[in-house]
Amino acid sequence: MKRDPDAFPLASDPLPASTTVRTTCPYCGVGCGVLATTSADGVVSVAGDPEHPANFGRLCSKGAALAETLSLDDRLLHPEIGGARASWDDALGLVAGRFAETIAAHGPDSVAFYVSGQFLTEDYYAANKLMKGFIGSGNIDTNSRLCMASSVAGHKRAFGSDTVPGCYEDLEEADLVVLVGSNLAWCHPVLFQRLSAAKAARPELRIVNIDPRRTATSELADLQLAIAPGGDVALFSALLCHLADVGAADIRFIARHTNGLAETIDAAAISPDELPAATGLALAEIETFFDWFAGTAKVVTVYSQGVNQSVTGTDKVNAIINCHLLTGRIGRPGMGPFSVTGQPNAMGGREVGGLANQLAAHMDIGDAAARERVQRFWQAPTIADRPGLKAVEMFEAVADGRIKAIWIMATNPVVSLPDADAVRAALAACPFVVVSDVVRETDTTALAHVLLPAAAWGEKDGTVTNSERRISRQRGFLPLPGEARPDWWQIAEVARRMGFADAFGWDGAGAIFREHAALSAADNQGSRDFDIGGLAGLDDAGYDDLAPVQWPVPVTSQPGDTAPKRFFADGRFFTPDGKARFVPTPHRPLDLGAGNGFDMVLNTGRIRDQWHTMTRTGKTARLTAHIAEPFAEIHPADAARLGIDAAGLVRIASRHGSAVVRALVTDRQRPGAVFVPMHWTGQTASAARIDAVVAPATDPVSGQPGLKATAVRVAPFAASWYGFAVAATRPGTIAADYWALARARGGFRVELAGAAPVDAEQLLAGLVAPEPGDEVLRYQDAAAGIHRFAVFRAGRLIGALFLGPRPVAVSRSYVIGELARGDATAICDVSRSGEDADRASSRESGAGARLRLLAGRGGAAEPDTGAVVCSCFDVGVNTIVAAVTSGAAISVAAVGAALKAGTNCGSCRSEIGRIIDAHRVQKAG
Known part of the structure; x- marks a missing residue:
């Protein structure tokens, strides 16, 4: 994609022609390396970095499309106060002044920061330092609370520290991979591709998928366990007892390196008769899983949101860890519990204390010695002496008035937090709301008193840490648009205006990283897991050139060491006695307050x-x-x-x-x-x-x-009518009870429905906004409730609307294709479109083409390709089905060879496999 330099002023000149920058993907916690290339004409393209150890050149569909997301049409490009453009000085002065006034009147706990796993580590560090060390409150939390807080808590209970023991290679070296609450194929696609490749190379590698749904990940599994909601603790507690009963326990490891097994076994007891009801699983499939786990030495248990996002999430994490501690399967190649994070820098946020109950550098806010150490290092006037409010609590405190000023950065809590309508109401009533974002219009920015324009991916500079503790650089390759500025800069400028200039006088992200690294080594000497002191001496050039590196990186580390780093193989943990703790996790039936129709x-x-x-x-x-x-x-x-x-x-x-x-x-x-x-x-x-x-x-x-x-x-939902529309520009108003809007080639697509009778002309006016001189073709059968419109401007299709009493059966792909084609003469001009002879450029065939457009079907010359399966090559389900039923392609590889589907990012291969399984029987018949 090329940014339009005339659309908005750019802060600096473009980079030189054909510059390639190594950076990191901003999506999930896999942390894939990306090569971003800016060509001479300003067009940006992306590819996977073959040298990055997380992805080795692979990208998923989202990562492969990153260049297409760089437009500036929806960006927030200058500060705003009360919806009006403001200078940075005025906006920052107002933020600093209102926060200082609120603290002076109501104390430090009357303000809060709510930040994001989209932050770079340097942004996170600056925000945490300001809130905990200089404002003196623990009230900084992050949307990563919604993602992996239960893993943090489970790790700390078991290991004494928030330590992920293993690395990605363990999935490839294991003989049994257990996936729990993780649709890896869709949520961590490149990691799924690595696992798929490992299974293809070693078919004896077994995969168990524990998930209430059959997902795309299930296609790779040897055993699918459709567990009932809330059944995970019961399953892994019963597994713990089974492992002990069949002699799978590592007695020597337990005796030397753990505490608490006896009481944990007692709490885990659940009878075989109770287990099927507690888990929703058949006893036979439970026994198969238990036998595989007990009989396989190299086991990795990968878990994600299905475990973490639970009211018993921490117990679920510890129930899993207990099984690995019992068998001693931790910290060695192909063995261990493995939490995969949902956001690109959830791990980096944990490293710098982005959660309300943490201090920086994996230190504990409840540890007086740690508080003294951090305060001394920062030379801070104060330090938070207790945990702040966690995400849900924080917005409850906004609602009841305890928090009177809040700064929300790089996240959209009015959409993402539970009970989101209550969050919206709380912010609407809050005396002072600041939002830093890259996008002008979100559900949360609508409630802000002050808006601050932030740098986006491709513009900002810093580091992120992925799920295997690997720190990678995110590098800017685009100039800052308009007045957008990095988040760390905004925080530092507010801190300066609050009187803390000396502590926030960084000249760039590299200076923040060096401070962060130095703090990790302070009074450490191996007593804490997180130590990157070996990177504290990087100068700006070394920081710019920093290659992906897995921590720990102590001062004593050897330069260029790229061997996988694992924790706990030596049986040394970060508890006071150096031993891991078994944590009792009794099964507690899930109580959702069902009843009264909530079934x-x-x-x-x-x-x-x-x-x-x-x-x-x-x-x-x-x-x-x-x-x-x-x-x-x-x-x-x-x-x-x-x-x-x-x-x-x-x-x-x-x-x-x-x-x-x-x-x-x-x-x-x-x-x-x-x-x-x-x-x-x-x-x-x-x-x-x-x-x-x-x-x-x-x-x-x-x-x-x-x-x-x-x-x-x-x-x-009792709809009396349904509709589908396309429009070349974003619709202004949509007069429908139900609508869903999405980008489409050539413009936008909209699905529609309504309970009351529809005014078709009014709906068309809001969706397409025909102007005098536009040509509007109509087909209407008012008695049947059928209305169809196509609107042309200067011979180009600018919109179409299809309405009926049932979900409208039109070919979405065909209609969107006509919108993307734009020029109506191309519909019937064979010399321009290369279409079949029956689409020859005559008035009759042109009229026929327009009638086909009103019908919503392209005819034999343009068969309906169906919903897109392969986003990389725009291959629809009907195209794949036709290839399968014709016998031209009856395997995923053959579909790829015939249609290219599944041959790029690979994210759609599971779906292609399901289509083949469902339809090749037609050919056999």
Whole structure:
């Protein structure tokens, strides 16, 4: 993609021609290396970095499309106060002044920072230092609280430190990989590709997938365990007892290096008769899993949000770790518990104390010696002496007035936090709200008194740490647009105006990193896990050139050491006595407060091609083509019981809020449960902010909310009409009860529905806004409720609208293709389009083409390709089905050879495999 230099002023001259910069992907915690190349004409392209040890050149669909997300059309480019443009000096002065006044009147705990795993480590460090060391409050927390706080708590209970023991190579070296609550194929695709390649090379490698849903990850599994919500603790507690009973315990390791086994075994006891009910699994499949785990020495257990995002998440983590401690399978190649993080720098935030209950450098806020050490190092006037408010608590404190000023940075809590409507109401009533973001219009920026424009990926400079503790550089390759500035700079400037200039006088990200590294080594000598003191001496050139490096990197480390680093193989832990702790985790049945019609369990999560609230991935039509509107996966039995039609609309309601989404009826869902992705916002759908439905209950240890289990009622949404539209420009108003908006080639696409009768002309005016002189083609059957419009301006299609009493059966791919083609003469001019002779450039065929457009079908010359499966090469499901049923391609490799689908990022291969399995029987028949 090329940025338009005339659209907005740029802060500096473009980089030289054909410059390639090594940087890091800003999406999940895999931390893939990216090569970003800026050509002579300003066009940016991206590719995987073959030298980066996380991905070795691989990228997923999101990473491969990064260059398409760099446009400036929706950017916040200058500070604003009360919605009006302001100078940086005025905006920063107001922020510093209001925070200082609030602290003076109400104390340091009356203010808060809410930050993000999208921060670079240097940004995180600056924010934590200001809040905990100079304001003197623990009230800084992060959206990573929603992602991996239970892992942090579980690690600290078991190991005495927040230490991830292993590395990515362990997945490839294991003989059994257990995936728990992790749709690795969609949420960490490159790691899934590495695992897939390992299994292809060693088919004897077994994979167990523990998940209530059959996901894309399930296609690789030898055993799928469709566990009931809340059943993980019971399963792993029973596994612990089984391992002890069959002699799989490492008695020597336990005796020398652990404490607490006896009471943990007592708490774990659950009878075989109770286990199926507690887990929702058949006893036979439980026994198979237990036998494989007991009989395999090299076991890695990979877990993610399905474990963490629970009101018993910390116990789930410890139940998993207990099994590895019992067998001594930790810290050695191919062995260990492995938490994979959801955000690119969740780990970096943990390193610098981005969570409310941490100090910097993995030190504990409850440790007086650690507090003294950090305060002395920072030369700070004070230090927070107790944990601050965790994310959900923080916004409850905003609601009840305890927090009177809050600065939200690089996140969108009005969409992502549970009970999101209450979060919105809290911010609306808060006396002073500051938001730093790259995007002008979000659900959260709408509530800000002050908006501060931040640097985005491709512009900012710093480091991130991935799930295997590997620090990588994120480097800028684009100039800062408008008045956007890095987050660390904004924080430092506010600190300076609050009177702390000497402590925040950094001249760049490298200076912050050196301070961070030096603090990690202060009074350490191996007593703490996090130590990167060996990097504290980097000058700016060394920082600029820093290659990916896995910590620890103490001063005594050897330069250029790239061997995988693991913890705990020597049996040395970071507890006071140096021993790991078994943690009792009794099974507690999940109590969601069901009843009164709230008889379904809502599970939320991600989809393959989107990221968080879509402020980046939603900008490219390539990524919205796979799944363009919010949906709910529901089992056929539940759909029949509730009167829900396939592709109909459903309302999902809890005691906190409701959402309306499309029904996806599938037996891949567990009966009694419903899955809805969390990406849609007030900018992209009428009522699909699913976290407004989620209960705000949290884990009592970690404070992480239970985003995976809320009692809901599900019912059909009574629509009297449905519609589909395309428009060359973003619609202004959408007069519909239900709508979902997405980028499409040539403009935008919209799915529509309404309860009351539709005014078709009014709806068209809001969606397409025809002007005098535009040509509007109409087909209307008012009695049947059918309305179809196509609008042309100067011979170019600028919009189309299709309405009917049922979900409209038009070829989305064909209509979007006509919008992308733009020039209406190309519809019928064979010399320009290269189409078949029956599309020859005659008035008759041109009229026929326009009639086909109103019909929503391209005819035999342009068959419906169906919903996009392969985003990289725009290959639709119908195209793949045709190749399979014709016999031209009956394997994933053959589909790739024939259509290219699945041959680039590989994220769609599981889906292609399911299509083949479903349709090749037709050829056999």
